[in-house]
Amino acid sequence: MIVIAFALAAVGVFWTVARNRSKQSHNQVRPVDVQALRTLLDRDDELFLRENLPNRRFRHLKRHRIRVTVRYVGRVADNAAVIMRLGETARFNPDPEVARAAAQVLDLAAQIRLQCLLAFAKLAAEFAVPSLQLTPATLAPRYQALRETVLRLGALEMQNVAPASVAI
Amino acid sequence: MKILLANLVLVGTILQLPLAAAVIGKRLWRTFPVFATYSLWNLAGTVVLYTSPRLGLSRNLYFYTYWVLEGVGVLLGFGVVYEVFRELLGPYAALRRIAAGAFRWVLAGLVLLAFVVAYARPSGLPPLMAAVEIPEEAARVVEVGLLAFLFAFSRAFGLHWRQSIFGIALGLGAFTSVDLAVVAMHTHIGQAAYLGLSLARVIAFNASLLIWMGYILAPERVTSTAELPQRAQLEQWNKAMMELIHQ
Numbered sequence: 001m002i003v004i005a006f007a008l009a010a011v012g013v014f015w016t017v018a019r020n021r022s023k024q025s026h027n028q029v030r031p032v033d034v035q036a037l038r039t040l041l042d043r044d045d046e047l048f049l050r051e052n053l054p055n056r057r058f059r060h061l062k063r064h065r066i067r068v069t070v071r072y073v074g075r076v077a078d079n080a081a082v083i084m085r086l087g088e089t090a091r092f093n094p095d096p097e098v099a100r101a102a103a104q105v106l107d108l109a110a111q112i113r114l115q116c117l118l119a120f121a122k123l124a125a126e127f128a129v130p131s132l133q134l135t136p137a138t139l140a141p142r143y144q145a146l147r148e149t150v151l152r153l154g155a156l157e158m159q160n161v162a163p164a165s166v167a168i
Numbered sequence: 169m170k171i172l173l174a175n176l177v178l179v180g181t182i183l184q185l186p187l188a189a190a191v192i193g194k195r196l197w198r199t200f201p202v203f204a205t206y207s208l209w210n211l212a213g214t215v216v217l218y219t220s221p222r223l224g225l226s227r228n229l230y231f232y233t234y235w236v237l238e239g240v241g242v243l244l245g246f247g248v249v250y251e252v253f254r255e256l257l258g259p260y261a262a263l264r265r266i267a268a269g270a271f272r273w274v275l276a277g278l279v280l281l282a283f284v285v286a287y288a289r290p291s292g293l294p295p296l297m298a299a300v301e302i303p304e305e306a307a308r309v310v311e312v313g314l315l316a317f318l319f320a321f322s323r324a325f326g327l328h329w330r331q332s333i334f335g336i337a338l339g340l341g342a343f344t345s346v347d348l349a350v351v352a353m354h355t356h357i358g359q360a361a362y363l364g365l366s367l368a369r370v371i372a373f374n375a376s377l378l379i380w381m382g383y384i385l386a387p388e389r390v391t392s393t394a395e396l397p398q399r400a401q402l403e404q405w406n407k408a409m410m411e412l413i414h415q
Contacts, residue, residue, distance in 0.1 A: 003285055003309065003352035010316040010345045017319040018338060021329055081326025088259050088328055103259070110260045113325050 030075055037072045040065055043133070062130040066123050073123070077116035083109040169363050176370045181218060183377040184211040190384045196332075200255075202247035203336050207380070209244055213237035235300060242307045245340065249314045252337045256318060256327060267321060271314070278313040282306035289355060301351055308348040315341040335383020339376035346372035 039045070046065075050058050087106040093099045126132050188211050191197070197204035216237065220230055253271065257264045286306045289298075315337060322329065329337070350365045350372075357365070 001356075003305065004349050006281075006309065007312060007345045007349035007352070010312045010341065010348075013316045013319045013323075014338060014341045014345070017323050017329075018334075020323060021334060077326065081328075084260070084326060085328035088330075103261075106259055107261055110263045110325065114263070114266070117324060 030079060032072065032075050032079065037069070040069050040072065046133075059130040063127055066127045070120070070123055073116050073119050077113055077120075080109045080112040080116065084113070169367065173363060173367050173370060176367065176374060177218075180370060180374045180377065181214050183374060183381070184214060187211075187377055187381050187384075190381055194384055196384065200248075200251055200332070200336065202244060202251045206241070206244040206248050209237075209241060213241060231300075238300065238304065242304070242311070245311050245344065246307075246314075248336065248340055249311060249318070252315070252333055252340075253318060255333045256322060256329065256337075260325075260327065263325060263327075270321065271317065274317045275310070275314065278310040281313070282309045285309055301354065305348065305351045305355075308344055308351065312341070312345045312348050315344065331383055331386060335379055335386075338383070339379035342379060343372050343376035 046062065049061060053061065084106055087102050087109060093102065184207070187207055191204050191207050216233060217230075220233060225233070253267070257267050283306070286302050289302055289305070318337065319341070321327070347369055350369045353361065354365050
């Protein structure tokens with residue numbers, strides 16, 4: 001019976017991805033208000049609320065903030081997925097500079113997507129226990145490497161950047 | 169029902185001819201060498217098994233022929249799964265290491281599950297049937313599990329499937345998961361439902377042939393270049409996400 005359930009679950013996974021793939025083709029990048037996202041994530045704000053509100057009210061408010069944050073993170077994740085899809089085409093551009101820039105954008109978009117998954121996990125834990133303030137210290141080395149990648153990208157010359165963003 | 173089954177087997181045999189033509193016509197062996205071999209191997213196997221009773225082969229020889237064909241088919245199936253993995257993650261250097269690590273863990277877990285499934289099978293099966301079904305079920309558990317992992321991973325990371333590779337994975341997934349369910353049910357239900365289960369297996373195989381053909385022959389979708397953000401915007405999102413994770 002376990003094997004039959006396993007096979008049916010696999011069919012469910014195949015079906016979900018196939019359905020999602022047909023929807024994906026119509027997706028477009030949607031704007032993200034990063035400033036608003038930062039305001040939502042401000043820990044000083046959270047500290048102030050925790051000190052001035054009754055516990056029950058604080059929990060309610062924090063959960064509400066998390067719900068809104070999840071929507072923002074979800075939008076960033078969706079946008080990263082759209083960029084990954086579009087960037088794949090430009091990877092095969094005959095101009096090696098464009099192809100290299102596209103590969104870097106692809107890489108960065110994939111990293112953003114990974115970060116979004118981690119952020120979702122963190123938000124889910126904080127939603128379950130609102131008093132929690134998670135700092136995934138073990139992730140620090142990985143994200144230090146990511147920071148360096150972003151810096152390298154920033155150092156790229158504009159003539160490399162422009163054709164890449166036009167091509168993809 | 170027997171006539172329906174025989175007709176569906178014939179349809180499957182015929183459908184493999186245009187699939188082989190598509191594989192050769194599209195020169196698929198250049199991009200997907202294992203899948204090309206797998207589809208041609210299936211065609212050769214069907215022809216051999218279809219003609220062997222008419223050539224008067226003994227039951228034992230037929231069994232060994234079937235076992236070799238099926239065994240190589242399953243191994244090639246694993247090769248196709250690896251080909252899907254390689255093609256899907258090819259453009260994403262950042263994800264490849266994570267995916268490869270997760271893939272190895274999932275593989276180890278599935279191999280363990282396959283051993284449990286093989287061990288837990290009821291004894292008392294005829295030896296010939298046991299020799300075919302036990303390894304097949306164990307191998308299918310691993311194959312279906314790896315494919316489901318690839319689909320789930322791509323869903324989690326929003327990876328884009330190119331038309332042909334998606335078709336190959338979907339067709340293989342559809343057939344192997346139905347085949348796994350059929351083999352497992354056969355053990356519990358026994359010969360009573362043999363015809364019905366065989367029918368389900370043949371329908372799944374024919375459906376996978378149609379999926380492969382459809383996706384191989386359909387032109388690749390062109391992605392729109394509109395509405396793409398600038399790189400600076402990407403970096404801004406990246407920074408915001410890092411702040412969220414680090415705080």
